[in-house]
Amino acid sequence: xxxxxxxxxxxxxxxxxxxxxxxxxxxxxxxxxxxxxxxxxxxxxxxxxxxxxxxxxxxxxxxxxxxxxxxxxxxxxxxxxxxxxxxxxxxxxxxxxxxxxxxxxxxxxxxxxxxxxxxxxxxxxxxxxxxxxxxxxxxxxxxxxxxxxxxxxxxxxxxxxxxxxxxxxxxxxxxxxxxxxxxxxxxxxxxxxxxxxxxxxxxxxxxxxxxxxxxxxxxxxxxxxxxxxxxxxxxxxxxxxxxxxxxxxxxxxxxxxxxxxxxxxxxxxxxxxxxxxxxxxxxxxxxxxxxxxxxxxxxxxxxxxx
Amino acid sequence: xxxxxxxxxxxxxxxxxxxxxxxxxxxxxxxxxxxxxxxxxxxxxxxxxxxxxxxxxxxxxxxxxxxxxxxxxxxxxxxxxxxxxxxxxxxxxxxxxxxxxxxxxxxxxxxxxxxxxxxxxxxxxxxxxxxxxxxxxxxxxxxxxxxxxxxxxxxxxxxxxxxxxxxxxxxxxxxxxxxxxxxxxxxxxxxxxxxxxxxxxxxxxxxxxxxxxxxxxxxxxxxxxxxxxxxxxxxxxxxxxxxxxxxxxxxxxxxxxxxxxxxxxxxxxxxxxxxxxxxxxxxxxxxxxxxxxxxxxxxxxxxxxxxxxxxxxxxxxxxxxxxxxxxxxxxxxxxxxxxxxxxxxxxxxxxxxxxxxxxxxxxxxxxxxxxxxxxxxxxxxxxxxxxxx
Numbered sequence: 001x002x003x004x005x006x007x008x009x010x011x012x013x014x015x016x017x018x019x020x021x022x023x024x025x026x027x028x029x030x031x032x033x034x035x036x037x038x039x040x041x042x043x044x045x046x047x048x049x050x051x052x053x054x055x056x057x058x059x060x061x062x063x064x065x066x067x068x069x070x071x072x073x074x075x076x077x078x079x080x081x082x083x084x085x086x087x088x089x090x091x092x093x094x095x096x097x098x099x100x101x102x103x104x105x106x107x108x109x110x111x112x113x114x115x116x117x118x119x120x121x122x123x124x125x126x127x128x129x130x131x132x133x134x135x136x137x138x139x140x141x142x143x144x145x146x147x148x149x150x151x152x153x154x155x156x157x158x159x160x161x162x163x164x165x166x167x168x169x170x171x172x173x174x175x176x177x178x179x180x181x182x183x184x185x186x187x188x189x190x191x192x193x194x195x196x197x198x199x200x201x202x203x204x205x206x207x208x209x210x211x212x213x214x215x216x217x218x219x220x221x222x223x224x225x226x227x228x229x230x231x232x233x234x235x236x237x238x239x240x241x242x243x244x245x246x247x248x249x250x251x252x253x254x255x256x257x258x259x260x261x262x263x264x265x266x267x268x269x270x271x272x273x274x275x276x277x278x279x280x281x282x283x284x285x286x287x288x289x290x291x292x293x294x295x296x297x298x299x300x301x302x303x304x305x306x
Numbered sequence: 307x308x309x310x311x312x313x314x315x316x317x318x319x320x321x322x323x324x325x326x327x328x329x330x331x332x333x334x335x336x337x338x339x340x341x342x343x344x345x346x347x348x349x350x351x352x353x354x355x356x357x358x359x360x361x362x363x364x365x366x367x368x369x370x371x372x373x374x375x376x377x378x379x380x381x382x383x384x385x386x387x388x389x390x391x392x393x394x395x396x397x398x399x400x401x402x403x404x405x406x407x408x409x410x411x412x413x414x415x416x417x418x419x420x421x422x423x424x425x426x427x428x429x430x431x432x433x434x435x436x437x438x439x440x441x442x443x444x445x446x447x448x449x450x451x452x453x454x455x456x457x458x459x460x461x462x463x464x465x466x467x468x469x470x471x472x473x474x475x476x477x478x479x480x481x482x483x484x485x486x487x488x489x490x491x492x493x494x495x496x497x498x499x500x501x502x503x504x505x506x507x508x509x510x511x512x513x514x515x516x517x518x519x520x521x522x523x524x525x526x527x528x529x530x531x532x533x534x535x536x537x538x539x540x541x542x543x544x545x546x547x548x549x550x551x552x553x554x555x556x557x558x559x560x561x562x563x564x565x566x567x568x569x570x571x572x573x574x575x576x577x578x579x580x581x582x583x584x585x586x587x588x589x590x591x592x593x594x595x596x597x598x599x600x601x602x603x604x605x606x607x608x609x610x611x612x613x614x615x616x617x618x619x620x621x622x623x624x625x626x627x628x629x630x631x632x633x634x635x636x637x638x639x640x641x642x643x644x645x646x647x648x649x650x651x652x653x654x655x656x657x658x659x660x661x662x663x664x665x666x667x668x669x670x671x672x673x674x675x676x677x678x679x680x681x682x683x684x685x686x687x688x689x690x691x692x693x694x695x
Contacts (some may be wrong), residue, residue, distance in 0.1 A: 004424070048538060072682040073669055074417040075393065094692045161556035176558065255549075257541045261694045272390035273496060274413070274688035 027038075058288065073172035075274035085281035095266070099285050104261045105181055106246035110193075110239045112186040117193040117238065122227075124194075126200035126209075127266065140194050148188065155184045157254045176258035184252045186243075192241035200234025233301045240297055247286045338424035345379040345488040349607040351397045352404040354594065355547060356567060356628045357615075358383045361399045367621045367627050376613075388495055388545060389665070396420065399601040400417065402608045405455055407592045408443030409497050409665035413683075414597065415446045415691065423602040427609055434633045436562035437659050441665050442673065446593040450641065453612040454633035456625055457593035459662050460493070460501065461582040463564035465554065476505040476585045479562055480536050487539045489561030494543035496683065498663055500590050501563060502529040502536070504663060508587040514624040519666045520673040526681040526689070533693045543694070547571075554578055566629030566651075591662035602606070604676035623649070 032039035067081045089095045124136055143151065158165045161175035174180045204227065212222040250264025257265070263286050270279035297303070322391040341582050351358065358381065370381050384401065386392035389410035396404050396419045408415055414420040427429045431439070431453060438444075438454035444489035445451055464473060469486065479490050480502070492498055503518035506528055515525050541559050544550035554568075555577035569582035596615060598608045614620060621637035622644050624630075631653035632638065638648035653657035666673060672680040 002436055014622065070684060072684045073413075075413050075684070076417050090500055090694065094695060098691075111509070115400060139681065144523055156552075160553075160556045164556070173506070240343075258542050259537065260690070266691055269691060270389065270687065273683070274390065275684060278688070 018193055043117075043165050056166060062237055062280050062283060062287070065277055066284055067278040068274055068280075070277060077276055086284075088278065089281055089285070095282065095285070097291075098263055098266055100284070101178070101260070102247055103289065104260065105178060105185070106243045107186045108182045109134040109189060109246040111241045112182065112240070113190050113193040113242045114188070114197075114235060116190060117197050121197040124198050125204075126206070137198075140191050143187070144191055151188060152252050152255050155180075155187070155252075159211070159256055160181070160290060176256050178257070178260050180258070181260065182271050184256050185242075185249060188252065189242040189245050192245070193238035196234045196238040196241075197231065200231045200279050236297045236300045237303070240294065243293060244286075244290050257258055309395040331442060332338060338422050339605050339609060340424065343426050343606045345377045345607045346604040347377045347378055347380060347607075347612055348382070348560075349403070349611055350382045350384070351608075351611065352384045352386045352401050354393050354405055354407075354628075355385045357375075357405050357594075357624060359624075366624065369623050373611065373614045379610060380610070381606065391421075391494065391648060395514065396599060399599065402598055402602040403596055403598050404612065405594045406452070406546065407594050407665050408441075409667050409683075410658045411443045411451065411595055411597065412446070412667040412669075415451050418600055420451060420597040420685075421602070422432060422451055422594060423453065423598060423609075423612075424477065425442070425450050426431050427613075429613045430618075430634050430636075433618070433636045434616065435635050435654065435656075435659075437656055438593060438601045438633050441593070441664075443593065443664060444597075450599065452595035453616050454598040455594040455596055455615065456621070456628070456630040456633050457591060457659075457662075457664070458566055458628075458630035458637065459584055459589040460563050460592040461566060461569070461571050461659050462585050463580050464553070465557070465560040466579045466581050468557070468560040471635045472581065472583070473561070474583065476501070476587050476589075477509065477673045478585075479531060479539070480505055482535050482538065483608050486537050486561050488541050489558065490536070490539040491542055491544050491553070491559045492533075492536065492540060493563050494545040496686040498563070499526070499529050499533065499686055499689065499693075500665070500668075502532045503594045504590055505587055505684070506532065508611050517672075517674040518663050519670070520680050522672070522676070522679045526685075530693060531690050534695075537695060554580060567627075572631050588661045588663070591664050622647075625653075657683045 032042070065077075066085050067083065069078050069082050069084055070076065071078055120140070124133055124140075126138055157234065159173050159175060159180045161167060161173055164173055166173040174183050208226055208230075209222060212226045217225070248264050248267050250262065253260065253262045253265050254268075261269075263282060267279045267282050270282060272277075322627050329474050349505070356363075356619075358370050360370035360383070362379070370383070373379065384395060386395055387402070389407050392404055392410050393413050395401060396406075396414055397417070397529060399419075403543070404410075404414070404420070406420070411420075421475065430484060434454045438457065440450065444454065449514050460476065462473060463475065464478070468489075469478075478486075479492065479524050485492065493501070499521075500518035500667055503521055503525065506513055506525070507515045507518065509529065509656040513525050515521065521529060542549075542553060544553070544559075544562070547565065550562075551558070551562065551568055551571050555570050557578065563580055564583055572578055582620055596612045598605065598612075602608050616634050618636040618640055621632035621634040622640050624646055625632040625637060626643070629651075631651035633650065635648075635654050638644055638653055648654060653664055668681065668683045668686055670680055672683040
């Protein structure tokens with residue numbers, strides 16, 4: 001895009017005249033100074049375009065696809081709008097069952113992660129020495145270094161009801177099924193809960209805890225009436241991760257879920273059977289759930305903690 | 307910098323749109339090749355696991371490398387996990403050929419994803435078993451759509467230490483009072499509904515099922531109801547053969563439908579011993595055909611591959627490795643091992659062959675010619691989600 005100057009004019013360089021290239025930059029910057037909105041657009045245009053096409057565009061494509069149907073013989077998509085897939089979601093009970101099951105699993109994973117993350121975060125933020133804190137934070141993040149698939153397969157070997165590692169060592173295992181799915185997903189998403197809760201706790205001044213203790217509140221009272229209300233946005237922020245990641249998961253469900261179906265596996269099976277429109281329609285269920293969840297989360301101020 | 311960034315982005319965005327809008331289903335296959343020219347140097351194929359071995363699984367099993375050396379066609383293998391998977395992959399148009407089973411092939415043919423073949427160019431076509439040619443699943447409107455590869459039955463596999471007496475009926479996986487409750491498995495695909503229908507052919511003759519892939523609404527509902535009962539017995543459904551192998555070896559599954567190759571893999575180790583039998587009701591089965599994509603970028607290499615994979619020597623290798631009957635009957639006369647293999651798999655036994663019901667895509671127009679009252683595969687697929695609950 002560089003503009004080459006006129007070679008004929010090159011013989012007599014004029015020190016006050018700028019080269020065309022810099023004059024363009026200058027003109028642009030002057031334009032930007034005079035029109036701040038234009039400057040903002042140039043600055044944010046690219047990321048906005050990306051956001052619009054890759055994120056919103058794909059959601060629109062998803063919605064549109066869910067309104068198509070397929071030819072029952074060739075399995076080609078017929079691009080004619082029809083509400084038959086959406087109707088199928090409401091009339092066929094199986095989709096409701098699967099949606100409720102997925103929400104339950106996602107909620108359980110969130111609760112388990114919260115119960116594990118709270119004491120861990122309290123220790124990290126308020127008890128551990130700065131040196132230990134760094135080491136512990138690395139330890140919390142360590143599971144994220146290994147591939148998701150490796151961890152899921154490892155859990156399959158652990159949970160196997162016959163001859164699995166857990167069964168051999170502690171003679172108890174949740175086995176393959178929903179309990180197994182909750183166990184594995186809780187393990188997988190724990191760091192996503194620990195980090196926001198830890199960040200929230202770190203912002204909580206120690207003086208508040210001391211004041212509470214001075215006024216005679218017990219440790220549990222302090223936790224209930226001081227820490228928890230202040231920590232709520234952080235907890236909600238963490239739950240957005242654990243809940244949404246669990247809701248759409250299908251690999252862990254496939255590996256340790258036994259015969260249970262969740263939204264992810266139904267999408268995968270419909271897509272596999274070349275029924276892309278139905279898969280898109282089912283995929284709208286978690287999207288809808290998350291929109292509702294995020295709107296509720298916004299009220300708690302959780303987005304300031306992300 | 308800023309500008310070129312935006313330019314690149316708009317190019318990317320345009321490409322994204324083009325990709326999203328450009329791909330709509332093709333119609334009708336292209337014209338078949340007239341003669342095989344020199345290879346294009348590359349071949350991209352979708353195969354079942356074990357169909358294109360290059361020595362990486364087992365150093366003694368390699369029929370891809372000799373082909374590459376001989377023809378100069380570099381083979382890129384994409385393993386399809388299921389027929390549904392394969393249809394999806396072939397629809398993308400990025401592959402030259404596929405080893406399609408009967409429940410995928412018709413869908414591919416009708417949608418125009420695969421092209422008819424010129425059988426004059428297929429050197430081993432004349433030696434393929436006659437009952438594998440011009441079938442409902444590999445020919446359409448009088449045109450042949452590929453080179454037969456091999457076939458085999460879906461078998462009943464059980465752990466010989468855990469299951470006694472040895473079962474001889476599919477009833478063993480459908481009996482609601484089964485002692486193996488929680489350790490039963492079934493194939494995780496809508497096509498498995500045909501297995502229930504096959505069992506009903508025998509156990510409930512009043513339903514008058516003659517073809518497990520041609521079910522009217524009443525027959526279909528009966529099969530679905532049976533599978534909903536079976537669900538209570540199921541420990542896990544299997545789709546991925548490695549997953550089934552692991553579960554039988556660990557002991558979390560002890561009985562269920564399988565392929566011979568999986569039983570071979572399990573018995574090759576020492577974690578569990580299994581037997582795989584053909585129950586008295588007969589069975590559903592697969593019969594695979596090598597097909598060429600209508601958008602094949604390397605048609606010469608594809609034909610060369612079809613001729614290579616269907617030659618007696620390679621057929622013998624694949625048949626023994628995968629555990630199936632070879633399509634090329636000449637493979638059966640190579641040596642004594644192959645003679646025994648073909649006898650075991652009934653490779654030339656036409657009577658046995660007719661007792662099996664090959665995977666075919668169910669369509670609204672009944673495959674047994676009863677008219678338009680059958681349930682199509684899209685409904686089978688939805689019902690499968692419902693069965694699994």
